[in-house]
Amino acid sequence: MPILEVKNIARSFGGLKAVDRVSFSVEGGQIKAIIGPNGAGKTTLFNLIAGILEPHGGEVFFKGESIYGLPPHKIAQKGIFRTFQNVQLFSRMTVLENILVGHHRKMQASFFHAAFGVPALHREEKRAVKKVTAIAEMLNLTKHLHIQTSQLDFGTQRLVELARALAGEPELLLLDEPAAGLNIHETSQLASFIRQIRTSGITIVLIEHDMSLVMDVSDEIVVLSYGKKIAEGIPSEIQKNPEVIAVYLGNENA
Amino acid sequence: MNIGRRIHLLALCIFIIAIQLLAEMSGSRYILTQLTMTGYYTLVVLGLCLLMGYAGQVSLGHAAFFALGGYLTALFSSSHLDQLFTHENISILRKAGIITHHPEINNALCLAPIVSLGIVLFFTLILALIIGIPLLRLKGHYLSMATLGFGIIVHRIFLGTKIFGEADGIANVAPFRIFGFFAVGGDASHRIANFYFAWFLVLCAIIILRNIINSRVGRALRAIHDSEEAASAMGVDVGKYKLIVFAISALFAAIGGFFMTHYNTGIGPSEAGIMKSVRYVAIVAVGGMANLWGCLIMGTVLNFFSLRGFFGSYDDAVFGALLIGIMIWAPDGLFTKEFSHKFRHFVEKIRCQFSK
Known part of the structure; x- marks a missing residue:
């Protein structure tokens, strides 16, 4: 059974x-890329899946469970996390805090717990910080943990966003x-x-313009043009597909 | 981090005690009255600080919740309930401690203030949820406008309804007795105890709010402030969190209004006025929005000056001017590096001008 199934x-x-x-x-376990010229509907497709x-x-x-029309937080709680094309970090918070927000669904502390500082809360917080620090370490973000995200360069901000999404497991x-x-x-x-x-077992769907990256990492590619799917297949097939070439390079006969 | 937080709290405790001793030694014990009232106003400011500064939801209607807390308890603990109950009912209710006689107000039968507190908290919660569910779907100015509308309605209701005393408000409110020996009320012999009680509540508020802010829920609130879209993509139920924080801040305001009314033995419609709401917002802005200690300091200083009559008849004008000044020169409040930089720069410039 596919992990994600999108129909019509x-x-x-x-x-x-x-x-x-x-x-x-x-x-499950696949890396699938969605490509297409600007305005092909790739981000819209993502926003539809993410609610x-x-x-x-x-x-x-x-x-196997319908997630059609669910609000974004419900979809995230089911285990679908995302990053944004125009990086959307919480700019007034540190890198550590940003990534901890990603870990939100794996924590339980409610307003009540928090307000009265119950001991379980501190244990949970410690566990979370430990997990999140490990993710930051994997992405080489350790030295930035206590810096406000607004002060980071763009490349690092992208990585923080990735770390934040990963923190949701x-x-x-x-x-x-x-x-x-x-x-x-x-x-x-x-x-x-x-x-x-x-x-590590996480399935990835990726929108990308950088063709070398797409061809490099993805197992399969979906090509969109003007909102329609025009091709789907493994990278070597897609590279040879005349319709895809026409869309990307312009078709003289069109 | 943990020790740092405790040091802040310790400093606050020492400061509260120092103020009291200072007032005692300088023979100006009367300022404790205004300081007590300042404490209750500060509760509203702190609640609003969480809502506005951390969660980013600007409410221009918080005076309504303050007044609601005050008016409801005034109604229940000043009106004679004699006609409402038959004789047998009263004895049961009296035994249960739900209604009591008040020697302070002609031995009238009233709801026990502790029951009244329960009712106030319950009603405030219900009203905050009823108002919050439709209003919190709005963002930015739209939310502020809608809360402004809510504030106006509540103000006019208190001003125009007979049981709320119309323009006169409600006077002769029974004191709120705790443990039998201490009462939140107008009795001058309890002045020092009242001062400590009010600031104990502020201290509790600070501890609760600090705990919230530094937790999972606090992070979620700050995330909502920065990007609702990203927060919800991380699994944060934005609508629920906004509603809860709105309710919490409303409860803080209502508790402030509740004790203020018992302390002053009455409440008037001006407490529900729009200018009061604007004032709270101005104080949070000057305090630096997402800065609990900044809001505490500015809430204390400005409310105290205002209560002492420092601003004369230009009271509201001062808060209006503050709002303008803050938005232009220090949009992140006075307690920031940027502002201290700007300020030093400004002083330097003035000095250069003079030395020429």
Whole structure:
């Protein structure tokens, strides 16, 4: 059974069909890339899966259970975490605090517990900090832990966002253009992190423009154009697909 | 970190005691009255600090909750309940401690203040939820406008309803007795105890709020402030958290209003006024929004000056001017590095001007 199954999902903005009956499925442990020219509907598709936008039709299943139309926090609580194309960190908080927010669903402390500082709370907090620190270490963020995220360079901010999503211990990770704005060195580092994350058993769906990264890490690729899926397959097939080439390079006969 | 937090609290305790001793030694014991009232106003400010500074939800209607706490208890502990109950009922209720006679107000039968406190907390909670559920869907100015509307409605209801005493408010409210020997009320012999009681509540508020802020829920609130979208993507139930924090801040305000009313033995409609709400918002802004200690300091200083009449008839104008000044020169409050930089720069410039 696929971990994520999207069937005929659709969303339009006014007259524009941003996502037009797109279907695909992701097997557990896979890295699946979604590519397509600007405005193809990739981020809209992500927002539909993550619940930020309400779909206008179709079905979405996560581990066989429908998550269609659920609000974003419910979807996150089920184990789908994401990063944002335009990094959305909590800018007034430190790196550690940001990543701890990612760990929110794995903690229990309520307002009541917190207000009266029950001992269980401190134990939980310690456990959380330990886990989160380990994630930060994996992504080379240890030296930034106590810095406010607004003071970090863009590449590091992207990594903090990745760490924050990982802290939720997701089963499915949605990465929206994780390499955008990164230099070559940072991108290759990112590729190795992505592979490492997959090794730990997390399924990844990735939107990306950097073709070398996409071809490098992904097992399968879905190609969108004008809201429609035009191709799906392994990287070597996609590279040879005439329709995909036409979309990317422009078709003289069109 | 932990020790640092305790040091702050210890400093606050020492400061509270020092103030009392100072007032005693300088023979100006009367200022304890205003300081007690300041404590109750500070409770509202602290609750609003959590809502506005940390969770980022600006409410221009918090005076309504303060007044609600005050008016409800005034109603229950000043009105004669004689007509309401038959004789047998009274004896049961008296035995249960639900109603009591008050020697201070002509031996009238009233709800025991502790029952009244329960009712106030319950009603405030219900009202905060009823108001909060539709209002907290709004963001930014829309939320502020809606809470402003709520504040206006509550103000006019207190001002125009007979049982709330219309423009006169409610006077002759029974004292709130604790352990039999101490009462929150107008009795001058309890002045020092009242001062300590009010500031004990402030201390409790600070501890509770600090605990909340430095926990999972506090992080979630600050996350909501920075990006609701990202917070919800991390599994934070944004709607629920906003509602809970709104209710908590409303309860803080109502508790402030409750004790203030018993202490002053009455309450008037001006407590529900829009200018009061604006004042609370101004104080939180000057205190630095997400800065509990800043809000505590500014809440104490400004409320005390205002109660002492330092600002004369320009009282509200001072808070208006503060709001403008803060927004222009120190949008993050007075207790920031940026502002102290700016301030030093400014002083330096003035000095240069003069030395020319």
